[in-house]
Amino acid sequence: xxxxxxxxxxxxxxxxxxxxxxxxxxxxxxxxxxxxxxxxxxxxxxxxxxxxxxxxxxxxxxxxxxxxxxxxxxxxxxxxxxxxxxxxxxxxxxxxxxxxxxxxxxxxxxxxxxxxxxxxxxxxxxxxxxxxxxxxxxxxxxxxxxxxxxxxxxxxxxxxxxxxxxxxxxxxxxxxxxxxxxxxxxxxxxxxxxxxxxxxxxxxxxxxxxxxxxxxxxxxxxxxxxxxxxxxxxxx
Amino acid sequence: xxxxxxxxxxxxxxxxxxxxxxxxxxxxxxxxxxxxxxxxxxxxxxxxxxxxxxxxxxxxxxxxxxxxxxxxxxxxxxxxxxxxxxxxxxxxxxxxxxxxxxxxxxxxxxxxxxxxxxxxxxxxxxxxxxxxxxxxxxxxxxxxxxxxxxxxxxxxxxxxxxxxxxxxxxxxxxxxxxxxxxxxxxxxxxxxxxxxxxxxxxxxxxxxxxxxxxxxxxxxxxxxxxxxxxxxxxxx
DNA sequence: TGCGCGGTTTGCGTCAGGACAACGTTCCGG
DNA sequence: CCGGAACGTTGTCCTGACGCAAACCGCGCA
Numbered sequence: 001x002x003x004x005x006x007x008x009x010x011x012x013x014x015x016x017x018x019x020x021x022x023x024x025x026x027x028x029x030x031x032x033x034x035x036x037x038x039x040x041x042x043x044x045x046x047x048x049x050x051x052x053x054x055x056x057x058x059x060x061x062x063x064x065x066x067x068x069x070x071x072x073x074x075x076x077x078x079x080x081x082x083x084x085x086x087x088x089x090x091x092x093x094x095x096x097x098x099x100x101x102x103x104x105x106x107x108x109x110x111x112x113x114x115x116x117x118x119x120x121x122x123x124x125x126x127x128x129x130x131x132x133x134x135x136x137x138x139x140x141x142x143x144x145x146x147x148x149x150x151x152x153x154x155x156x157x158x159x160x161x162x163x164x165x166x167x168x169x170x171x172x173x174x175x176x177x178x179x180x181x182x183x184x185x186x187x188x189x190x191x192x193x194x195x196x197x198x199x200x201x202x203x204x205x206x207x208x209x210x211x212x213x214x215x216x217x218x219x220x221x222x223x224x225x226x227x228x229x230x231x232x233x234x235x236x
Numbered sequence: 237x238x239x240x241x242x243x244x245x246x247x248x249x250x251x252x253x254x255x256x257x258x259x260x261x262x263x264x265x266x267x268x269x270x271x272x273x274x275x276x277x278x279x280x281x282x283x284x285x286x287x288x289x290x291x292x293x294x295x296x297x298x299x300x301x302x303x304x305x306x307x308x309x310x311x312x313x314x315x316x317x318x319x320x321x322x323x324x325x326x327x328x329x330x331x332x333x334x335x336x337x338x339x340x341x342x343x344x345x346x347x348x349x350x351x352x353x354x355x356x357x358x359x360x361x362x363x364x365x366x367x368x369x370x371x372x373x374x375x376x377x378x379x380x381x382x383x384x385x386x387x388x389x390x391x392x393x394x395x396x397x398x399x400x401x402x403x404x405x406x407x408x409x410x411x412x413x414x415x416x417x418x419x420x421x422x423x424x425x426x427x428x429x430x431x432x433x434x435x436x437x438x439x440x441x442x443x444x445x446x447x448x449x450x451x452x453x454x455x456x457x458x459x460x461x462x463x464x465x466x467x468x469x470x471x472x
Numbered sequence: 473t474g475c476g477c478g479g480t481t482t483g484c485g486t487c488a489g490g491a492c493a494a495c496g497t498t499c500c501g502g
Numbered sequence: 503c504c505g506g507a508a509c510g511t512t513g514t515c516c517t518g519a520c521g522c523a524a525a526c527c528g529c530g531c532a
Contacts, residue, residue: 063375063379065379065383066464067383067465069379069382069383071378071379071382071383073375073378087364087365087368088364088365088367088368088369088371088372089365089368089369090368090372094372094375095375117357117361118357121353121354121357121360124357124360124361124364125353125360127364128323128324128360128363128364128367129323129324129325131324131364131367131368131371132323132324132325132326132367133324133325134371135324135367135370135371135374136324136326136330138371138374138375138378139299139309139330139331139374141378142307142309142374142377142378142381142425143299143301143305143307145378145381145382145425146305146307146381146422146425147301147303147305147307147425149518149519150518150519180478180479180480181479181480181481182479182480186382189378189381189382189383190519190520191519191520191521192479192480193480193481193482193519193520193521193522194518194519194520196479196480196481196482197481197482197519199480200480200481200482210480212478212479212480212527212528212529213479228302229303385488385489386488386489416508416509416510417509417510417511418509418510426489426490427489427490427491428509428510429489429490429491429492429511429512430488430489430490432510432511432512433489433511433512435510436510436511436512446510448497448498448499448508448509448510449509
């Protein structure tokens with residue numbers, strides 16, 4: 001009675017090196033859980049009693065500053081491992097994960113981590129790579145925040161979103177989950193007002209196409225040029 | 237003929253779980269190298285052919301943006317492992333490490349990493365924790381850059397420096413290596429002009445004490461209050 | 473059908489902090 | 503001992519982006 005079938009994790013990079021029997025063994029300890037839109041998978045500060053792999057949907061990971069400011073740390077896409085706090089020797093989750101759309105995740109108790117990594121060292125190596133690439137992303141973001149104008153940062157954010165959760169449609173690339181201007185603002189360290197202004201301007205130029213919690217990139221190439229700082233910030 | 241003696245790594249957390257014989261085995265593959273002030277340990281973009289543990293001194297890790305802007309990513313203190321690019325599946329170093337003062341580091345060829353982690357799993361676990369805490373730090377910095385004023389960011393930066401490389405002297409806590417206003421600017425995402433102004437103001441209030449490539453915190457407690465955003469940014 | 477709420481747009485005033493520039497100071501090498 | 507370079511200070515100006523506030527829009531719901 002394996003509660004989780006192998007087929008659902010066929011494309012999860014974390015398990016790439018494992019054979020069918022090993023995979024079953026790992027999955028035997030997991031539970032599959034469904035998270036309705038806007039429900040939290042875990043909360044910042046809560047005890048880190050589990051880690052997860054996202055099967056379906058999209059999560060928004062956010063942190064709140066001591067002063068109450070919210071920041072969107074990143075979005076989680078299917079196939080990713082997340083909530084690995086205890087592997088980093090953290091007792092509590094450092095951030096909150098919220099389902100941006102109805103989502104499904106596999107869930108292991110934290111206690112399983114030491115046992116699984118001991119038995120399957122490739123898991124530890126893969127986790128190290130995942131955390132490493134997350135560190136790369138975060139450092140890239142520090143560099144953006146330190147050296148770029150708001151417009152460039154917004155452009156970068158949109159491109160990144162499109163890359164990891166873009167869906168091709170006739171008129172361009174659509175972000176595959178509901179995302180508000182507020183969310184974009186929290187990703188780029190600015191205010192929703194400024195984001196709204198920028199997107200309105202771009203919409204008039206035909207660069208993007210907006211809507212309620214919806215963003216479509218009509219001209220990613222030009223957007224990229226903007227992000228790179230070429231195009232001196234389209235006057236008037 | 238072990239080129240490196242056990243005693244020099246007595247306080248390196250990475251090797252905490254290893255016995256004397258195991259330690260010798262690990263150290264047998266290492267070389268100890270001396271880096272004069274201002275020399276580079278490795279360069280951003282260079283092939284990641286080695287990883288390191290700092291024994292003595294301080295390193296400045298910096299990244300250069302495509303547009304040529306430099307950012308100080310962090311400072312490395314004795315006992316830390318660094319340059320673990322290949323463990324994160326990176327072919328090239330993502331940043332440059334420069335000796336802020338004359339420094340000494342242990343150096344292993346990258347090829348040794350898979351072998352050592354296979355034999356001593358605690359190394360992989362420790363590395364995961366190290367990278368994890370680095371990720372925490374970087375995300376904290378993103379939050380600062382996103383939500384705080386320049387003054388608060390500078391205060392935070394000074395406190396962090398003092399914490400990891402502070403030396404108690406009569407008048408307060410001194411940063412233990414030469415650091416210019418430019419460096420502080422590159423840590424906080426601002427310009428050396430602004431940093432200079434801020435530090436001058438603080439010096440007049442007796443909060444800090446400056447000098448050429450030198451910073452002393454005279455009142456860390458008040459500085460902390462400033463960093464937290466209490467004290468509404470000392471008018472006039 | 474009308475109401476209300478969450479999300480969005482936009483105008484306007486303000487100001488923190490960046491750009492530019494000139495000058496002072498300390499340190500080092502010849 | 504002198505000259506220059508690197509580092510730091512300070513003044514002035516200017517603008518990008520934030521704060522506030524008001525209006526708007528579309529969607530879901532009663």
